[in-house]
Amino acid sequence: MTRPPALDHWKLIAGCFVLALSSPADAAKQEAPTNASPSARPVTSPIVSPDRRVTFRLVAPHAREVLLTGEFMPGSQPLQMDANGSWSVTIGPIEPEIYHYNFTIDGVRTIDPGNADLKTGSTFSTLASVLEVRGETPAFYDAQPVPHGEIRTLWYQSKSLGTLRRLNVYVPPGYDTSAGTQPRRYPVLYLLHGANADETAWHRLGRVNMILDNLLAAGKTQPFLVAMPFGYGVPPGALTQPGENTMRFGKDLLEDVIPFVEARFHVSAAREMRALVGLSMGGGQALTIGLNHLDLFSHVGGFSAALGAGSDFPQTYASLVAQPEAASKKLRLLWVGCGKEDGAFSASQRFSEFLTANRIAHTFRATAGAHTWMVWRRYLHEVAPLLFQQ
Amino acid sequence: MTRPPALDHWKLIAGCFVLALSSPADAAKQEAPTNASPSARPVTSPIVSPDRRVTFRLVAPHAREVLLTGEFMPGSQPLQMDANGSWSVTIGPIEPEIYHYNFTIDGVRTIDPGNADLKTGSTFSTLASVLEVRGETPAFYDAQPVPHGEIRTLWYQSKSLGTLRRLNVYVPPGYDTSAGTQPRRYPVLYLLHGANADETAWHRLGRVNMILDNLLAAGKTQPFLVAMPFGYGVPPGALTQPGENTMRFGKDLLEDVIPFVEARFHVSAAREMRALVGLSMGGGQALTIGLNHLDLFSHVGGFSAALGAGSDFPQTYASLVAQPEAASKKLRLLWVGCGKEDGAFSASQRFSEFLTANRIAHTFRATAGAHTWMVWRRYLHEVAPLLFQQ
Numbered sequence: 072m073t074r075p076p077a078l079d080h081w082k083l084i085a086g087c088f089v090l091a092l093s094s095p096a097d098a099a100k101q102e103a104p105t106n107a108s109p110s111a112r113p114v115t116s117p118i119v120s121p122d123r124r125v126t127f128r129l130v131a132p133h134a135r136e137v138l139l140t141g142e143f144m145p146g147s148q149p150l151q152m153d154a155n156g157s158w159s160v161t162i163g164p165i166e167p168e169i170y171h172y173n174f175t176i177d178g179v180r181t182i183d184p185g186n187a188d189l190k191t192g193s194t195f196s197t198l199a200s201v202l203e204v205r206g207e208t209p210a211f212y213d214a215q216p217v218p219h220g221e222i223r224t225l226w227y228q229s230k231s232l233g234t235l236r237r238l239n240v241y242v243p244p245g246y247d248t249s250a251g252t253q254p255r256r257y258p259v260l261y262l263l264h265g266a267n268a269d270e271t272a273w274h275r276l277g278r279v280n281m282i283l284d285n286l287l288a289a290g291k292t293q294p295f296l297v298a299m300p301f302g303y304g305v306p307p308g309a310l311t312q313p314g315e316n317t318m319r320f321g322k323d324l325l326e327d328v329i330p331f332v333e334a335r336f337h338v339s340a341a342r343e344m345r346a347l348v349g350l351s352m353g354g355g356q357a358l359t360i361g362l363n364h365l366d367l368f369s370h371v372g373g374f375s376a377a378l379g380a381g382s383d384f385p386q387t388y389a390s391l392v393a394q395p396e397a398a399s400k401k402l403r404l405l406w407v408g409c410g411k412e413d414g415a416f417s418a419s420q421r422f423s424e425f426l427t428a429n430r431i432a433h434t435f436r437a438t439a440g441a442h443t444w445m446v447w448r449r450y451l452h453e454v455a456p457l458l459f460q461q
Numbered sequence: 462m463t464r465p466p467a468l469d470h471w472k473l474i475a476g477c478f479v480l481a482l483s484s485p486a487d488a489a490k491q492e493a494p495t496n497a498s499p500s501a502r503p504v505t506s507p508i509v510s511p512d513r514r515v516t517f518r519l520v521a522p523h524a525r526e527v528l529l530t531g532e533f534m535p536g537s538q539p540l541q542m543d544a545n546g547s548w549s550v551t552i553g554p555i556e557p558e559i560y561h562y563n564f565t566i567d568g569v570r571t572i573d574p575g576n577a578d579l580k581t582g583s584t585f586s587t588l589a590s591v592l593e594v595r596g597e598t599p600a601f602y603d604a605q606p607v608p609h610g611e612i613r614t615l616w617y618q619s620k621s622l623g624t625l626r627r628l629n630v631y632v633p634p635g636y637d638t639s640a641g642t643q644p645r646r647y648p649v650l651y652l653l654h655g656a657n658a659d660e661t662a663w664h665r666l667g668r669v670n671m672i673l674d675n676l677l678a679a680g681k682t683q684p685f686l687v688a689m690p691f692g693y694g695v696p697p698g699a700l701t702q703p704g705e706n707t708m709r710f711g712k713d714l715l716e717d718v719i720p721f722v723e724a725r726f727h728v729s730a731a732r733e734m735r736a737l738v739g740l741s742m743g744g745g746q747a748l749t750i751g752l753n754h755l756d757l758f759s760h761v762g763g764f765s766a767a768l769g770a771g772s773d774f775p776q777t778y779a780s781l782v783a784q785p786e787a788a789s790k791k792l793r794l795l796w797v798g799c800g801k802e803d804g805a806f807s808a809s810q811r812f813s814e815f816l817t818a819n820r821i822a823h824t825f826r827a828t829a830g831a832h833t834w835m836v837w838r839r840y841l842h843e844v845a846p847l848l849f850q851q
Contacts, residue, residue: 113569113570113585113586115585129569130569131567131568131569132568133525133526133567133568133569134567134568134569135523135567136523176566176567176569176571177521177523177524177525177566177567178521178522178523178524179503179519179520179521179523179524179566179574180503180574181566181571181572181574182571182572182574182588184569184570184571184572184585184588185585186585187581187582187583187584187585187587187588189579189581189588191577191579191581192577193577194577195503195505195574195575195576195577196503197577198572198574198577198579214616214625216618216625219615219616219617219625221613221614221615222613222614223611223612223613223614224611224612224613224614225609225611226604226609227609228606235604235606235609
């Protein structure tokens with residue numbers, strides 16, 4: 072199977088297909104009908120050059136200041152205005168990656184209106200534009216000519232929360248056809264998102280499906296399903312008691328999500344075949360819920376986990392540390408990782424020390440990186456091959 | 462089954478769950494870590510009052526002009542700044558609907574940075590913020606406590622276009638369990654999006670799944686699958702010969718999408734069980750491709766279709782009008798609809814006159830409305846019960 076040539080020209084991105092236009096002006100010519108607007112017509116932005124320099128652009132003749140902030144650089148960078156009111160700045164070369172960035176126009180932090188590729192979430196604080204810089208060879212998260220799984224979006228009635236909820240489920244390639252007269256029972260990874268995100272984050276920003284498709288094609292992981300629920304048990308941003316969100320979400324996960332997944336899909340209900348992993352807020356949830364339910368989960372992981380100050384560890388993980396040998400035996404994987412430039416790093420480090428002091432076998436990975444999807448995609452790529460080994 | 466009470470508080474929207482916050486300031490308190498930004502902290506916007514008045518807000522102490530444009534009103538409306546640099550305007554009451562709107566800040570047309578709910582697409586010209594105003598009773602497109610289908614996102618290799626493409630498929634509730642030893646063969650509606658949109662538009666903006674779930678629960682439609690491909694055969698905005706995009710996309714649809722769908726799902730390959738419907742650009746595609754392939758399609762529809770000046774009708778639809786009686790018999794439904802305030806209205810009217818002059822049986826619906834999703838959701842709701850009647 073050869074790589075389809077069009078993959079060089081069409082960018083398969085998380086939210087939609089967009090085009091690296093040869094002439095940025097082309098796009099404006101087919102605009103959809105819109106309400107009359109006195110605004111300047113936007114231009115395509117950013118433009119990635121073959122040398123991986125990136126030009127960000129904005130038409131704003133009346134703006135006084137335009138700043139760029141992004142995961143590819145510290146601080147902010149001003150755009151410069153030309154005589155026609157077009158602002159631009161060129162930076163780089165930038166390493167191949169998927170980055171988030173924002174414009175701040177006259178003090179208003181917003182997205183790049185010339186870029187259709189957006190990071191969205193459950194609150195507006197998540198809004199950012201997406202820059203993808205490609206390298207000469209495909210990245211581990213790129214779409215490649217291998218068999219592809221599906222992302223299924225399902226709705227379930229959460230009895231514990233009294234509301235209709237959405238759930239995304241990755242099913243690996245070949246799943247449907249294997250559901251014959253003797254259906255195979257797949258393992259399930261329950262994979263949790265962070266604060267201000269939602270149940271689409273792991274496939275739209277995390278590329279979970281492409282990462283697993285590629286690992287599967289390379290024979291580096293077992294096929295398993297990934298269930299991605301919406302991780303808020305209280306409204307995002309609501310003022311609640313500490314732990315209330317995790318308590319409520321945990322009830323939804325254990326009493327609604329898992330039974331729904333196990334009824335709807337050809338999956339195993341054995342604890343050896345269930346994993347619980349999350350990032351940031353979801354990392355805290357995965358460790359709290361998972362390590363208190365070793366009867367249900369055999370693999371538990373926290374990526375850049377929100378763990379708090381740590382004074383509650385002995386209480387929160389009392390059942391885990393009560394019988395360290397039995398717990399370590401039940402835990403086929405306990406994986407804690409955090410980037411050293413992440414504000415959450417010291418909490419992960421303290422948690423690892425707490426586990427060590429209590430003789431709980433685990434892996435602690437202190438890596439490069441901050442609190443970004445760049446880190447979490449790599450962690451998923453590292454952890455997936457460790458799951459559900461026979 | 463009673464309506465879950467939380468549906469009154471949590472809004473299930475197309476892109477994510479958002480909250481009608483009791484205190485807008487709450488949301489800012491749990492913001493995710495971001496790069497340092499000199500910008501003012503955004504505020505939640507818009508705020509919908511119980512009387513359906515809507516307040517749009519923006520913190521922009523350095524802006525000189527902020528304008529609101531939206532589908533709920535003609536023209537634009539200025540926001541007013543208070544002494545703290547907070548801009549706002551209150552309009553309405555607004556009729557219950559889902560609307561798109563934009564802010565124009567100092568001449569830059571952009572989204573509302575205080576609203577996480579965005580309309581995205583394949584080009585930046587699509588970017589808008591989403592305002593949902595709820596009525597006292599659920600709308601036909603609202604999530605209700607009925608059995609829910611799924612939206613599946615699949616990847617397929619398009620041989621005709623030489624690239625990997627995404628496809629969304631709605632499968633009705635009960636689909637999986639009916640795929641037993643004697644699988645039922647479902648009909649398929651191929652449903653096309655408009656310019657600057659993508660294959661996610663019909664479920665994210667059009668709520669196709671909720672509309673069909675509700676119709677099915679009311680016994681008003683047959684269960685069928687809806688396949689929603691990406692409707693560009695050339696890059697969005699590319700300068701091409703007239704008809705080239707439809708020609709290239711048509712090849713992908715007929716040679717790649719349909720065979721893929723029929724291989725992957727329990728669907729019928731009979732022409733009586735295939736429909737092709739689209740909106741705007743996709744309406745032109747559906748009529749052109751569908752009416753030239755009555756061997757493949759029995760139901761064809763164009764919503765606010767992009768049909769051009771009409772001088773090409775005799776040539777484009779030569780095979781259709783050559784045998785009007787046979788064509789009319791094969792066409793179990795030919796449905797053309799357009800809003801009278803839509804710039805595309807006269808083209809649809811001319812097309813209906815062309816069909817009438819050539820004795821092709823069809824339905825022409827001249828309705829209220831402009832070139833908006835409000836119209837297309839209603840058209841889908843009207844057309845779905847007409848499909849695949851035995």
